[in-house]
Amino acid sequence: MSTVAANGTPAKERKVARKRPFWTMERRDSLAGYLFIAPQLAGIITFVLIPLGLVFWYSMHEWNVLGARFNYVGSRNYEQLLSDPALLEVLGATGIFSAGLVVFNLSLALLLAVLLDQKLKGITVYRTLFFSPVVVSLVAWTIVWRFLLQNNGGINSILLLTGVEGPNWLRNPTTAMISVIVVQVFKNVGLNMVLFLAALQGVPRELYEAARVDGAPRFKQFRRITLPMISPTILLTSIITIVGSLQVFAQIAVLTQGGPGMSTTVLVYYLYQQAFQFHRFGYGSTLSILLFVIVAVLTFVQWQMRRRLVFYER
């Protein structure tokens, strides 16, 4: 005969409930999981989320560093952003740089990957050669290019040997922008090339065999098989490259300092000038928020477009 407690719960059942340990298997697993991600999470909170919040807070202040004044100004910096006469020029330069970089970088990376996806003797040497600039110090790489691109520098000296008088690369708005893009592409194209190479090697060979049997020419095979099959990688590399292109700084600082005129003053460089050269940390923070929004929107749009453009997603 079982006893019934005053509240109506059978005593045996109550005993079982009381005995249930706090550290259940599920809780232990959860704790282990949280402990594993804790260092990464602490890093993200300390170095990403808190600074992000602070930047938003600073963007609503006028911060005079020298005078140690920090006054709340509400949306004034955002209003100034909308009426800043230089901003359109800066966004234009940023757009041209990003578009040029993405198109040139992805095309060259894909071309190199296709060329290096061959079973040839010494192919590893070529792959290493094209990848090597990725591991070179960015500033050192850019300084070398600055000397090469001088009016009396290495590139124009070589051109002169062939009877061509080269332009003053870094002093003309058009050639300066091209120079900055090319220097950046040559530096990082190896990374995208390796990603494309891995994707190309993952395409099942039998698809090509079937296409050959059907009499499809090489270009058609590339368009109808290769491109769709590596489209997830194309999406990944384009997101990485676009986000990276919006964060370009060292190349501009070393090669052109934003000139000639404002032709290579991209958003990050303009932000640096406002905050660290002109001591306008509040307005600099507002520009950071603008950059954050642009990156977030572009990434979201690209991610949404994957349904239409990415044919094969694991």
Add this chain to the structure above:
Amino acid sequence: MKRFAYLKSATAALAVAAPVLFSGAALAQDAVNLRMTIWSANEAHLNLFNEIAADFKKEHPNVTVTYDSLPFDTYMTTLTTQIAGGNAPDLAWIFETGAADFVSSGALYPLTETFEATEGYNLGEVSEGATAIWQQDGTLYAYPFSTSPFGIFVNNDLIRAAGQTTPAELIAAGEWTWDKAMEVAAASAKDGKAGLIVRDFNYQMWQNLASIWRGWGAAPWSQDGATCTFAEQPMVEAMTFIHDAIFDKHAMPGPGEDVDFFAGNAAMTITQISRASLLPKGEDAFEWDLVPLPQGPAGEYALIGQAGIGVFQSGKNAETAAQFLAFMTNPANSAKLAQFFPSARQSLLNVAALSKTNPLLSPEQLETVVIKGIATGTVIPGHTDFAQIQQTVRAELDALWRPDADVKAVLESVCSRISPLL
């Protein structure tokens, strides 16, 4: 019982250690560590600064001074970032172009009282002209420890090889004018060598062109700093002269051309006298000279670059830092510093005193370039918010550095862009 023994030992240990700990705490409380940011990493400079700090420590044993060498190119950026991060130095070197911003910001500790209270300091012998940009309402906020005139270093070997008369000979003949100087520079610019270089200009630091345009009586803005004068006639004429020298006469290296005078690759360079230490020795040496800036249409003139040292109000040891600055720049230490940084003290502005500290320069060079330059020179242009004005002007002037540029139109656009900032 055992526990009681432990307790007794711990109490005894605490009784012995407590006075030591408290005295240590008291010592730590008295210890003052001062940090000065500088843009020089030169070993000889640092040795001298450390020597001065060691002498100060003899009188103030609790004070230790350290020097924080920051890269020259990013000095101001690094300094302001340190200030923004709540890590301002106790003392800092300040460029003359940043003087207006720092002095008017309220960030600097007033120095006049401390200097006047320092025995034998004799602030009165420092000329008004030298301290002008470092003062506000009669109070000195930074001390101009380096007042360095601009002159022209000359490679006589290159000029003679080009069959030209040397600047020294032109001065003797009373013909040392800008027209003649550019003529010599243009004739010397051949076989891969350049004519005249405005050092550090690099088509970026346009304010260094003041070393030329002052000869036309030109200035970037009015005396009160409120009106842009870039588009006025003296500046238009001076800039037209510079433009012609670059693109027509090829007397100056064009944009995007790196040439170093001190490597023997140019006939002349306009720079401050403190650069004499860069002159090559041994096999690479050439016959050099230092001459004053040529006469322009507006007559004779001189230009000086300055560097000041300020004490930050925000530091908890601001008063001690000001005392150290008074010690560092007293007459005796100024004489030591003068071997690298020309002093604006009258007692040090004579050939005898300068010869001891500048052995590379002849008495004539010291007299004509240094003494006369400091006595009559005006400081390189500066303004509040100079960094922003500098960048804005730089961006507009880029249109001038093309062979087909319309000088007047470019200078008018400079004024239209910077007027709201003045």
